[in-house]
Amino acid sequence: MPERPYVIDEMISAKSIAARVEALCRDITGEFKGTDKLVVVGLLRGSFVFIADLVRELDLPVEVDFLEASSYGNATESSREVRILKDLRGEIAGRDVLVVEDIVDTGHTLAHVIQLLRSRHPARLKTIALLDKPSRREAPVKADWTGFEIPDEFVVGYGIDYAQRNRNLPYIGKVRFTE
Numbered sequence: 001m002p003e004r005p006y007v008i009d010e011m012i013s014a015k016s017i018a019a020r021v022e023a024l025c026r027d028i029t030g031e032f033k034g035t036d037k038l039v040v041v042g043l044l045r046g047s048f049v050f051i052a053d054l055v056r057e058l059d060l061p062v063e064v065d066f067l068e069a070s071s072y073g074n075a076t077e078s079s080r081e082v083r084i085l086k087d088l089r090g091e092i093a094g095r096d097v098l099v100v101e102d103i104v105d106t107g108h109t110l111a112h113v114i115q116l117l118r119s120r121h122p123a124r125l126k127t128i129a130l131l132d133k134p135s136r137r138e139a140p141v142k143a144d145w146t147g148f149e150i151p152d153e154f155v156v157g158y159g160i161d162y163a164q165r166n167r168n169l170p171y172i173g174k175v176r177f178t179e
């Protein structure tokens with residue numbers, strides 16, 4: 001499918017992201033202090049840059065695992081089907097788990113992942129999202145930690161794509177179509 005031409009306007013600078021990640025990690029380190037069993041679970045693919053920065057700022061012993069979920073929107077339904085394309089490699093029963101999401105948009109993905117992981121009986125299950133678009137919410141879910149609340153704009157960069165491009169931008173930008 002041909003892409004419409006667009007430009008990217010910077011919304012959140014690399015410096016602001018780094019400062020926010022540092023502050024979030026101080027808080028998360030305090031929350032999980034003393035644990036030797038934290039598993040940080042990145043939701044692929046959009047969280048890969050965020051999780052890399054997060055784990056390097058956490059002053060805790062951590063393991064890293066990944067989960068890939070894909071949601072299929074259907075305009076006539078209020079809830080969407082979320083499928084697990086790649087499951088965790090490790091067991092999480094009795095472990096402390098921190099789920100890392102790039103953007104909470106309608107919330108269906110995070111709600112489904114929380115429900116799935118809870119059924120595996122972790123000791124604690126916490127969530128963090130880099131970005132939150134509260135005005136788009138359909139499922140009643142909120143991450144325990146949020147980097148930035150943003151308006152209903154389509155954003156890219158810092159791991160987040162538009163048609164698989166722009167994940168490598170060091171900042172968060174909004175997509176503006178020029179035609």
Ligand code: IMP
Binds near residue numbers: 105
């Ligand atoms: P949700 O289930 O609607 O909350 O969907 C969340 C997922 O949709 C995110 O993990 C992203 O992969 C994708 N998404 C939502 N908003 C954007 C955006 O502005 N840019 C790129 N991907 C987005």
